[in-house]
Amino acid sequence: MKGVLVDVQARSITDADSITLRDQAGKVYLFRVSPGVTQDPDHPTNASHLRAHMAQGQPVIVTYEDAVAGLLAVRVIDAAPGG
Amino acid sequence: MSPKVVFRQFRFPLPTRVLTAMVTLVVFLHLAACAPAAAVTTQTPAGTATGIAAPKFAPTPSAPGGLTPILPASDMAVGRDQRFTLALLDSENRLISDAGVEIAFYKVTGPNQVQARYRAPAALFKYTGESEGGIYVARANFDESGEWGIVASVRRRGQSEIQVEAGFKVKERSDTPAIGDPVPASQTPTGVKPQDIEVFSSARPVNPALYRVSIADALRQGKPLVALFATPGFCTSRTCGPNYEIFGMLQQEFGDRANFVHVETFKGGKPPDVAPIVGEWGLPSEPWVFIVGADGRLRDKFEGSITVEEVRPRLAAILSGY
Structure with missing residues (x-):
């Protein structure tokens, strides 16, 4: 899912607890963040990086699982602006 | 689904x-x-x-x-x-x-x-x-x-x-040093030659003017200090990368009146291992810019992206007496 982050809740400089994403249609989604997002060997995305994206309106692409407890982001990568 | x-x-x-x-x-x-x-x-x-x-x-x-x-x-x-x-x-x-x-x-x-x-x-x-x-x-x-x-x-x-x-x-108290508080006298790496600095800094190209003294040495000099905590090599887009360049521009303008020090927030300049100085300064995020007076007390701080237009007048006012 592609969109812009409008909230990042983090417990440290690296670990995000949750992110809120607004998609291109204006719908808003809340994701819990898997620890794997930070440890992704191909694209580690820490909480500060997510916060930077949020502050600057840079879009991201969230890969997620629809779990019983809610949406779980398992990968967050940069998306080309406007792309 | x-x-x-x-x-x-x-x-x-x-x-x-x-x-x-x-x-x-x-x-x-x-x-x-x-x-x-x-x-x-x-x-x-x-x-x-x-x-x-x-x-x-x-x-x-x-x-x-x-x-x-x-x-x-x-x-x-x-x-x-x-x-x-x-x-x-x-x-x-x-x-x-x-x-x-x-x-x-x-x-x-x-x-x-x-x-x-x-x-x-x-x-x-x-x-x-x-x-x-x-x-x-x-x-x-x-x-x-x-x-x-x-x-x-x-x-x-x-x-x-x-x-x-x-x-x-x-919050009742900020995680980072509060305005008016003394800042930690952290030992941060220094270097002169770019190839030496590249060992501990993720910036490319490195700006040697930002690694002449450590934070601890800068505080001992009794001279204002401006510190950038960032990992420009990892976050290369709008925030950390530009912050490093903007910080260098400010150093060129105010470097005769203050020490400018860049500090990496991750070991080796790359996540995920956080550098110890993150705990010393209580950083909940990065990047940060801190302006410290000659008395070693914090005068101003900026979380996230900075612009020359915002920081320059604040810095000029703080350094006006130096």
């Missing part, structure tokens, strides 16, 4: 009765547009019918004017002259940078009760580089911790004024 749409409280949940009180506050602010900044208490019974939909404190499709507020700061605390940042997304998910913004701050003092504290204009600072947007910055005075809210009055050319609300928390 299609994901569920979530309409969630923004930042922190507020009971309906508090939201109702906040609606009343908004109405009050409309009616008392020229009121002084002194504290004003409004109180309404729960469920009071105001004829206005309760603010959602959430970035929903129905946000007024299609604007969604974003509050990037992560370390707001009690104190004066706190840097308060606000970004505004339009309905197309683009940051707006063409509006005049004034922010009314109010304290949530209890159920059904909020206090309007003061208003402050927010200056727009446009991002450099690839970004087309900007961030609105106001200087806030928080005299107590707890739940706070803002009503941002947004004026765009040819459009009616829009009011956007958001809530946030103010």
